Amino acid sequence: MKKLLTPLFCFVVLATSAQTTSLKKTVNTKADALKDKVIAWRRDFHEHPELGNHEVRTADIIAKxxxxxxxxxxxxVATTGVVGVLKGGLPGPVVALRADMDGLPVTERVNLPFxxxxxxxxxxxxxxxxHACGHDSHMAILMGVAEVLSSMKKDxxxxxxxxxxxxxEGAPxxxxxxxxxxVKQGVMENPKVDVIFGLHINSQTEVGKITYKPGGTMAGVSDLQIIVKGRSAHGAYPWSSxxxxxxxxxxxxxxxxxxxxxxxVTENPAVVTIGVINGGSRFNIIPESVKMQGTLRYFTDADEKLITANVKRIAIKTAEAYGAQAEVLIPYSNKYPVTFNDEALTxxxxxxxxxxxxxxxxxxxPPVTGAEDFSFYQQKVPGIFFFLGGMPKGGNALTAPSHHTPDFYLDESGFTLGVKALCNLTLDYMAGKGK
Known part of the structure; x- marks a missing residue:
């Protein structure tokens, strides 16, 4: 039987490979043809951004x-999410592709017509x-991927x-x-997902380039709140406070x-940042309390526990030393796991x-101390999250406006590469799983 099955098996593999090669040529042609359409979608989303859990207009455009x-x-789904299912004409795995939809509370400073x-x-x-983080481009790219792959549905x-x-960016x-x-609402089920791919545009990576890292690629994150309670007094009499x-x-x-x-830090980076501090209402009044908020970043469970314990200890004991009290809440509203690229899949x-x-x-x-909730999908199935260049060619990564800033800017010519990359990952994974 082996002598009969072996050539048949080889024939199936070669046929599948030849078919995949043909489909990928189609991907290149169709993705190039969609370039202007993808850019138009991105510009529309950019001109009409919506904050997290309020992406009503955005979701309607995507669903239609x-x-x-x-x-x-x-x-x-999960308030305003949209999930599309494209069933191919042949049996095989379920590949999930993800794009995020929300904008940020940032006032744009870039002089663009849109x-x-x-x-x-x-x-x-x-x-x-x-859209100061590029989510507008992620949606437009995935809409392009949907158009390309749906055109070859039967194959x-x-x-x-x-x-x-x-x-x-975190729910309100x-x-x-x-x-x-x-995930809690079942997005990874019915049909059950086998693998997930996602990308993130990067304004400080040159257009045409893709960067990646196996294993821990983006940090786990917990936000924090510290409230310090003291005793109020006139600013001229601080000894009463x-x-x-x-x-x-x-x-x-x-x-x-x-x-x-x-x-x-020779093994894993970590960050402790206080980004908000509020207290007082007048220059000559010592307030009764001060509220701080910040973020913790880490790449291992051990580092997360160590950092969390030390933040609590330092805040509480320092306050006690001065006769005050400190209340510490970690996480305050959001916590994401480490974004971990499955090494074998990568x-x-x-x-x-x-x-x-x-x-x-x-x-x-190298690993990135930014965080991504794509990590929740990777806890369920193997996944890859990679970065797509969005900086104009010849730009300086050190001076290019970073994400989450009013001057954030993207070179739109790199979007087509994103469409091709997600399409080809899908096709090759399906072909490899079939073998």
């Missing part, structure tokens, strides 16, 4: 596009809204699940949302010793990225 392609689309002028309320304040060896996710305080909520401003200053300074004196799919972008343009990168 998927439905126009004959893709079954479910809306209202710059955001949107204003809204956020945490009780009027703020501008901007697909498996099913593609398109996940358009709200609130990646008191609300649920993001990848964690989508227990000054929470002075105590808070001491706490902030002491927190910096956690990474510099407790974490082995090794398997790396040739696909190299063939798509050119081997010289696929670059191993």
């Amino acid at each position: 596009h998927l439905q126009s392609l004959g893709i079954e689309a479910k809306t209202g 710059a955001s002028k949107v204003k809204t309320q956020y945490n009780g304040q009027e703020v501008g809204v901007m 697909l060896h498996g099913t593609v699940k398109f996940i358009f996710q709200p609130a990646e 305080v008191g609300e649920k949302g993001g990848a964690e909520e989508m 227990v000054d929470p401003v002075v105590v808070s200053a001491q706490i902030i300074s002491s927190l910096q010793s956690i990474v510099s004196r407790n974490i082995n 090794a398997k799919m790396l040739p696909t990225l190299a063939a798509t972008a050119g081997k010289e343009n696929v670059i191993l990168r």
Whole structure:
């Protein structure tokens, strides 16, 4: 029997490989033809950004596009998420592809004809809204992928699940949302997902390049809140007070010793940052309390526990030393696991990225202390999260505006590579699984 099966097996493999090669040629042609359409989608999203759990207009555009392609689309997932299911004509695995949808409370400063002028309320304040992290490009790219793959539906060896996710930047305080909520609502089931791929545009990586890292690629994150309670007094009579401003200053300074004196940074990076400090209402009144908020970043469970314990100890004991009290809440509203690229899957799919972008343009990168809730999907199935260049050619990564800033800018010519990369990862995984 072996002598009969072996040549038949080889024939099936060769036929599958030849078919995949043909499909990938189609991907190149169709992705190039979609370039202007993808850019137009991105510009529309950019001009009309919406904050997390409020992506109503955005979701409607995405759902209608998927439905126009004959893709079954479910809306209202985890508040405003959209999930499309494309069933191929041939049996095979279920490949999930994900894009995030939310903008940020940032007022745009870039002089573009499609710059955001949107204003809204956020945490009780009027703020501008901007796609200052590139989620507009992620959605446009995945819409392009959906159009390409749906056109070859009968030749697909498996099913593609398109996940358009709200609130990646974190749901508003008191609300649920993001990848964690989508997983809880069953996005990885019915049909059950085998593998997931995602990308993130990067404004400080040259267009045409892809960067990646096996294993821990983006940090785990917990936000924190510290409230220091003292005793109020007239600013002219500080000896009558227990000054929470002075105590808070001491706490902030002491927190910096956690990474510099407790974490082995030669093995894994870590970050302790206080980004918000609020207290007082007048220059000559020592307030009764001060509220601080910040973020912790880490790459191992051990480092997370160590950092969390030390933040609590330093804040509480420092406050006690000054006669004050400190309340510490970690996490305060959000916590994401480490974004971990399955090492075996990364090794398997790396040739696909190299063939798509050119081997010289696929670059191993160090871990990133930014965080991503894509990690919740990777806790369920193997996944790869990679970075797509969005900086103009010849730009300086050190001076290019970074993400989450009013001057964030993307070179749109790199979007087509994103469409091709996600399509080819899907096709090659399906072909490899079939073998």
